[in-house]
Amino acid sequence: MKTELFTGDSREIMPQHGPYDMILADPPYGDTSLAWDRRVDGWLEGALAALKPTGSMWVFGSMRFFMATGAIFAAAGWRYAQDIVWEKHNGSAFHADRFKRVHEHVVQFYPNDAKWSDVYNDVQTTPDAAPRVTRRKRRPTHTGNIEKSEYISEDGGPRLMRSVIYMRSAHGRAIHPTEKPVALLEILARTSCPKGGLLGDWFAGSAAAGDACGITDRNYIGCEIDADMANLARARLQSTLFAAGQ
Ligand SMILES: C[S@@+](CC[C@H](N)C(=O)[O-])C[C@H]1O[C@@H](n2cnc3c(N)ncnc32)[C@H](O)[C@@H]1O
Structure with a gap:
């Protein structure tokens, strides 16, 4: 299986390496004033053009993120298919006068001009x-x-499989502050990318999705703009895929 992680801006790099069976996007949500948490514009059109006709895209985000960007997804040619809730064992408490948030959303989109019945979707x-x-x-x-x-x-x-999925976060052993659990990414890969297909990870971070692809026999191309993180992610992929004999 192919596993490759590029350093740079996914808007420029990722469309050149498709077409993808599935796109995974875990962009900065833009929910906080932290320097790294800035919403990224202008990636949805390139992602749409880089998708196979049977492809779809899963996007991680908070409710705040999707409420702020829903119209942008639609204007770029993406249609909502379904969403799941990832329930974690820990969470964030930004405000003492609101619930502690222990979940995130993952929303599946497919191209506006595609038929849902043509989209690869092997429900787990x-x-x-x-x-x-x-x-x-x-x-x-x-x-x-x-x-x-x-x-x-x-x-x-x-x-x-139920649409609310409980899974421990990678907290404590993560190399990225918002790293997603490999087992959750495995479910998404199995559902929406055929075996031997190509998954494109637009905002790779730790490349946890690369591990999920290694485990599930999917090809992986990821892109991370932060060079230090990209190096850590490459080292992670080398060690986990080496351990898996790939
Ligand atoms: C929410 S994190 C992804 C975490 C990742 N899913 C994981 O499991 O480790 C978002 C990542 O996108 C990266 N990023 C932001 N803008 C980018 C861009 N234009 N191209 C590629 N990566 C970008 C950030 O540096 C950050 O590491």
């Missing part, structure tokens, strides 16, 4: 079904205008 399952019954899940009547969809959940068999 969990093997933890317990009831001794067979259930046929059908759309409830109030979702009548959504395309037909049905699945069967059997005793002990697989269940569709």
Whole structure:
């Protein structure tokens, strides 16, 4: 499998290396006044053009981020598909008079001119079904205008993965302040990038997604603008992929 991490601005570098089966974007959310937390403009058009016709993009962000940028995604040609909530074991408490935030959102977008049924989407399952019954899940009547969809959940068999996913953050062993858990990135890669396909990581940070690709047999190209972080990320990829025999 190919694993490559570029140092530089993803707006210039990443579109040259596609087309991608899946794009992962974990940009600075712009929620705080910290120097590194500045929203990045002008990357959505290049990402759209670098995607395969069957591709989609998963974007990490806070609710504040998506409320501020939703119209920008739409104007750049992206359509909302679904979102998941990553529930973490720790969180941020920016304000003592609000809830401590222990979750982040990950939203999947696909091109406005694509058909959802053409988008690669291998919904993941969990093997933890317990009831001794067979259930046929059908759309409830109030979702009548959504395309037909049905699945069967059997005793002990697989269940569709839930949209709220609990996973410990990488806090304590991370090399990046906002590093995402590899196991969560694995789920996204398995769902939206075919085996042997190419995942493009627009804001690579620690390149945790590179590890996820190594584990799941996907090719990986990432880009990180901070040269020191990019070096750390490359060292991480070398050690983890070497350990995995790749
Ligand atoms: C939220 S962090 C990504 C963390 C990463 N997902 C991980 O698991 O480690 C965002 C990263 O994007 C980088 N960045 C910001 N602007 C960029 C740009 N134009 N091109 C490439 N990387 C950029 C920042 O330096 C930062 O490391």
